[in-house]
Every structure is written in C-alpha cells, then in structure tokens.
Amino acid sequence: MPFPSLKIGNIVARIPIVQGGMGVGISLSGLASAVANEGGIGVIAGAMIGMSEPDVGKNPREANIRAMRKEIRKARELSSGVLGVNLMVALTNFADLVKTSIEEKVDVIFSGAGLPLDMPKYLKEYYEDKKEQANTKLVPIVSSARAATILCKKWLSKFDYLPDAFVVEGxxxxxxxxxxxEELNDPASALENVVPQVVEAVRVFEEKHGKKIPVIAAGGVYSGEDIKKFLDMGASGVQMGTRFVATHECDADERFKQAYIDAREEDVTIIQSPVGMPGRAILGKFVEEARQGLKKPFKCIFECIHNCKKEESPYCIAAALLNAKRGNFDKGFAFSGSNVYRVDRIVSVKELVDSLTAEYDAACAKA
Structure with a gap:
C-alpha cells in the first residue's frame, strides 16, 4: 500500500513525512530541497541561520534575515516540492524570521519552543493591502492537548484564524x-498517549469551524512501521529529524553525521540546557566536562535566545552546537533523538524514503 499524502489546507505533500527542522545549520537548503524532491516536506531551521554570514558578529539581525532569505531561495531553485521553515518562539529574532519567511512565500512555518501566540498577526499584516491570498501555512509544535486547545482559542479570539496543522512532539x-x-519518563507524556488526545482536542474546532487541522506525530519516529502506527492513531503524518541527519544531503559536517553512526544506546543522554529546558544529546567529552562544572568562558555576542541564562551558564549553547555542526566535538556536542543508536550508515534521502516506504508497505501487508 503506498503512503497516503499529507494535506495542509491546499498544500499537498506526496508522502506524510515532514523532515524535522534542526537548527544551527544542520537542516538548510541542501537537506530541505532533497526531502521536498522525494515528496515530503523539507524544512530549513531558522535558529542561528546567519552563523556563516561574515558580519554575524557585528550585525546579527541583518545576517540572520539575509541568510534566511538566501536559504529559502536556494531551496526553491533546487526543488518545486513543499518547503517549510522551523522557527523557535524563544529566538530573539523570531518576528524577523517569521516576516521574512512570509515575504518569501514559504509553504509552511513550523514553530515551537514556546507557544507562538501572535504568529497569525504577521501573516495578516503582510497580506493586508495585497490582492493575493495568503498561502503560507502556520503550524505550531506542541506537546499536549492543552497547549493545542489554548492556541486554537487564542488565535480564534485575536485573529479569527485556526492553526493549519499541529506537530505533536513527544x-x-x-x-x-x-x-x-520528570515528565520525560512519565507514560502519560508518551507520544502514543498524546497524539490521540490532540487529535480529539482539535476535532472540536474542526467540526465547529469546518476546517481540517491535521496532526503530525514527532519524536522517536524511526521506521515505516512507526509511521503506520501513528497514522492508525489518527495522525495525518509524522515528523522525523534524526534519520535525516545520517544522509548525504544533510548540511552538517561529515564528522557530525559520523557521531550519529558511532552513538551507542548508553550515549544518549538528557542535558540541562543553558536556555532552561532539558535537551537530548549524544554524550561526549564536552557534555561530561560541563557536568563536572568546568566552565567554558564566553562573551555572549549573539543574544539568540530570550530565556538563555547566560550569566549562570557554563557554556554558550549556540557556539557549542555550531562547533559540533562543523565537526569540532572538543568544543561542542550534537543533539539527537532517542533512537540515534539505531543509525548505522549514511544513505541518500532517496534511499531513506524508499526504505521507509518498503517498511510501511510491509507493516500494512501484515495488518
């Protein structure tokens, strides 16, 4: 049985797979366009996207806007498929990047790391005096039915707008x-429990307002069998990040990809990030030294995240992630999903999608 398509309003992805947005240069136009070409939704991550611009230290605002524009346009040149961006609400330049993405007419804006309470405002402002219809879809990333309900109510009351879809991240x-x-190991937080709850919560709004709001399951989705499992639970698609890092087209350094291949199950760990949230990463020298209280002195020049506790932080999260992206693991570490230890080789995006399709077919045949 072939994959069903993923419809978000009038935008249709041939397969129900969204490539997770991975910041600080892991998913840029190279990876996003390759995924879009295979029928999924390719996603460019906005977090610290301007790090390779020559003036990022002096003029971070302009550097990030310019890089965002550049990457969206480059991806468009490489693909006619569905392209999205991932923008964290916690970014200090969140509004700039949302406006830039809307101006560039990107297909979908995915937004998490906080509730994007005002996102429809930017869409309405941009199209206020224009004859054309807005086509960019707004998709919040949530981790509970409560958060989905709050956003639906807020957006309706303030903007008369419902989210075009939700990503539910476990x-x-x-x-x-x-x-x-504490919630990370609580069965109540498991994606298998939360997805049906969010599907149920949004159904109320779908029925009342006559708008389909697809739910996309994310976090630990690894195989075609997993995809079938979540589609059977009522999800319309899945989001996958870790699997797409170990591809030739991923925009990270080869040493970053190798860290995924080398990771063992016991290397996957939870860190307390300087931004005040837990994060899942691959254990290495840098993480171990940070845990021992060894400080990595830094001067914050980027001011990238609103809630970064830079005065108390043992290191700069942006610098650590950028160093890892460039393959320098003495001065950084890689974020990854819980299943990273199952990754054993680097493949093309096409090979990955083909193998997921075959696994999905096999799971459907067994059912």
Missing part, C-alpha cells in the same frame, strides 16, 4: 524538549 525527540525532566 519526549523521545532530539534537541530542546517541551517537558520537565
């Missing part, structure tokens, strides 16, 4: 997690 995801450390 505790097995990589990077910063929307759970307390």
């Amino acid at each position: 505790p097995k995801a990589g990077g910063h997690l929307g759970f307390s450390p």
Whole structure:
C-alpha cells in the first residue's frame, strides 16, 4: 500500500513525512530541497541561520534575515516540492524570521519552543493591502492537548484564524524538549498517549469551524512501521529529524553525521540546557566536562535566545552546537533523538524514503 499524502489546507505533500527542522545549520537548503524532491516536506531551521554570514558578529539581525532569505531561495531553485521553515518562539529574532519567511512565500512555518501566540498577526499584516491570498501555512509544535486547545482559542479570539496543522512532539525527540525532566519518563507524556488526545482536542474546532487541522506525530519516529502506527492513531503524518541527519544531503559536517553512526544506546543522554529546558544529546567529552562544572568562558555576542541564562551558564549553547555542526566535538556536542543508536550508515534521502516506504508497505501487508 503506498503512503497516503499529507494535506495542509491546499498544500499537498506526496508522502506524510515532514523532515524535522534542526537548527544551527544542520537542516538548510541542501537537506530541505532533497526531502521536498522525494515528496515530503523539507524544512530549513531558522535558529542561528546567519552563523556563516561574515558580519554575524557585528550585525546579527541583518545576517540572520539575509541568510534566511538566501536559504529559502536556494531551496526553491533546487526543488518545486513543499518547503517549510522551523522557527523557535524563544529566538530573539523570531518576528524577523517569521516576516521574512512570509515575504518569501514559504509553504509552511513550523514553530515551537514556546507557544507562538501572535504568529497569525504577521501573516495578516503582510497580506493586508495585497490582492493575493495568503498561502503560507502556520503550524505550531506542541506537546499536549492543552497547549493545542489554548492556541486554537487564542488565535480564534485575536485573529479569527485556526492553526493549519499541529506537530505533536513527544519526549523521545532530539534537541530542546517541551517537558520537565520528570515528565520525560512519565507514560502519560508518551507520544502514543498524546497524539490521540490532540487529535480529539482539535476535532472540536474542526467540526465547529469546518476546517481540517491535521496532526503530525514527532519524536522517536524511526521506521515505516512507526509511521503506520501513528497514522492508525489518527495522525495525518509524522515528523522525523534524526534519520535525516545520517544522509548525504544533510548540511552538517561529515564528522557530525559520523557521531550519529558511532552513538551507542548508553550515549544518549538528557542535558540541562543553558536556555532552561532539558535537551537530548549524544554524550561526549564536552557534555561530561560541563557536568563536572568546568566552565567554558564566553562573551555572549549573539543574544539568540530570550530565556538563555547566560550569566549562570557554563557554556554558550549556540557556539557549542555550531562547533559540533562543523565537526569540532572538543568544543561542542550534537543533539539527537532517542533512537540515534539505531543509525548505522549514511544513505541518500532517496534511499531513506524508499526504505521507509518498503517498511510501511510491509507493516500494512501484515495488518
């Protein structure tokens, strides 16, 4: 049985797979366009996207806007498929990047690490005096039915707008997690429990307002069998990050990808990030030294995250992630999902999608 398509309003992805947005340069135009070309939704991450611009230290605002524009346009040149961006609410330049993405007419804006309470405002402002219809879809990332309900109510009351879809991210995801450390191992937080709850919560709004709001399951989705499991629970698609890092087209350094291949199950660990949230990462020298209280002196020049506790922080999260992206693991570490230890080789995006399709087919045949 072939994959069903993923419809978000009038935008249709041929397969129900969203590539997770991975910041500080892991998923840029290279990876996003490759995924879009295979029928999924390719996603460019906005977090610290301007790090390679020559003037980022002196003029971070302009550097990030310019890099965002550049990456969206580059991805468009490489693909006619569905392209999205991932923008963390916690970014100090969140509004700039949302406006830039809307101006560039990106297909989907995914937004988490906080509730994007005002996102429809930017869409409405941009299209206020224009004859054309807005086509960019707004998709919040949540980790509970309560958060989904709050956003639906807020957006309706303030903007008369409902989210175009939701990504529901469970505790097995990589990077910063929307759970307390205690909730990470609580069965109530498991993606298998939360997805049906969010599907149920949004159904109320779908029925009342006549708008389909697809739910996309994320965090620990690894195989075609997993995809079938979540589609059977009522999800319309899945988001996968870790699997796409170990591809030739991923924008990270080869040493970063190798860290995924080398990771063992016992290397996957939870860290307390300087931004005040738990995060899932691969254990290494840098993380161990930070845990021992060894400080990595730094001067914050980027001011990238609103809630970063830089005065108390033992290191700069942006610098650590950028160093790892460039393959320098003495001065950084890699975020990853809980299943990273299952990754054993680097493949092309096409090979990955083909293998997921075959696994999905096999799971459907067995059912």
